[in-house]
Amino acid sequence: MNFTFKIMQDGLVTRVARVAEIAAKYADTVDAEARFPREAVDAMKAERLLGIQVPRHLGGESASITEIAELCSMLGQACAASAMVFAMHHIKLSSLVEHGADSEWHRGFMRRIAAEQLLIASATTEGGIGGNLRNSICAVEVDGDTCRLEKDATVISYGSHADAILITSRAHAQAASSDQVLTAFLKDQYTLEKTHVWNTLGMRGTCSDGFLFKGEAPACQILPKPFAEIAAQSMLASSHLLWSGVWYGIAVDAVVRAQAFVRAAARKAPDAQPPGALRLAEVSNLLQMVKSNVVAGLKAYEDAKADAD
Numbered sequence: 001m002n003f004t005f006k007i008m009q010d011g012l013v014t015r016v017a018r019v020a021e022i023a024a025k026y027a028d029t030v031d032a033e034a035r036f037p038r039e040a041v042d043a044m045k046a047e048r049l050l051g052i053q054v055p056r057h058l059g060g061e062s063a064s065i066t067e068i069a070e071l072c073s074m075l076g077q078a079c080a081a082s083a084m085v086f087a088m089h090h091i092k093l094s095s096l097v098e099h100g101a102d103s104e105w106h107r108g109f110m111r112r113i114a115a116e117q118l119l120i121a122s123a124t125t126e127g128g129i130g131g132n133l134r135n136s137i138c139a140v141e142v143d144g145d146t147c148r149l150e151k152d153a154t155v156i157s158y159g160s161h162a163d164a165i166l167i168t169s170r171a172h173a174q175a176a177s178s179d180q181v182l183t184a185f186l187k188d189q190y191t192l193e194k195t196h197v198w199n200t201l202g203m204r205g206t207c208s209d210g211f212l213f214k215g216e217a218p219a220c221q222i223l224p225k226p227f228a229e230i231a232a233q234s235m236l237a238s239s240h241l242l243w244s245g246v247w248y249g250i251a252v253d254a255v256v257r258a259q260a261f262v263r264a265a266a267r268k269a270p271d272a273q274p275p276g277a278l279r280l281a282e283v284s285n286l287l288q289m290v291k292s293n294v295v296a297g298l299k300a301y302e303d304a305k306a307d308a309d
Contacts, residue, residue, distance in 0.1 A: 051114030069245035076249020081205025121162035190215030
């Protein structure tokens with residue numbers, strides 16, 4: 001069965017299929033041991049998939065959000081944790097691609113991501129604000145050409161394994177909680193002290209633990225656009241669309257397993273309706289509805305991006 005959302009760039013599906021094969025091999029171990037899917041992420045880097053969203057003139061492949069959502073669904077069929085890591089990386093990369101093009105440092109950062117296949121993590125949650133990513137307690141301190149930030153990040157998925165972190169904070173010490181900026185910190189510019197472990201059912205391999213983040217970097221690494229714009233124009237849409245691609249892939253895998261079970265039962269008792277056959281038909285219809293919703297969401301976002309208004 002073909003579950004593709006659209007026709008892909010030549011070779012992209014083949015490259016992801018090779019990663020998915022490796023991810024599937026280790027999926028059960030990754031979840032059982034709550035360990036990072038190192039083999040799958042190494043394969044993503046080897047296939048040069050972490051920089052595909054970067055524009056071609058900066059060394060990437062200018063892959064669209066629709067194409068990346070399809071890749072997420074392919075990986076979701078193999079390993080939920082690997083697919084989530086891939087999706088979350090590209091959610092953060094979308095913020096750079098859509099909002100960092102006017103900044104010389106961030107253009108250089110995108111070149112590095114494409115050339116070195118850097119893995120990007122996100123730190124938008126914080127102790128004391130619940131799950132509201134549009135509010136921050138911590139504030140970035142700018143001292144001349146340097147910025148410093150300390151944040152009690154309740155969750156940084158794969159934080160210990162990332163090559164860089166994009167992190168939110170108030171724009172300055174006197175700023176309102178919703179007056180936020182997004183800053184890129186490279187691995188050698190911060191320290192992470194683990195504060196707690198989150199045992200995420202079914203996706204333990206994302207290693208979504210809590211950390212006390214302390215970073216110092218050149219102030220030019222703060223994205224020039226307010227986080228309010230970044231969240232509204234790229235991050236929220238890409239989060240829901242790419243995560244939906246992952247969920248769809250997980251559901252496809254579950255339905256395929258269910259189909260195999262029903263077929264096996266039918267072979268054993270050819271004269272009787274196998275258990276679950278009716279429910280399987282219902283689930284197959286629901287799966288198509290999920291796909292239609294994701295495709296419609298992707299089209300709406302691609303159309304909005306092409307329309308300045």
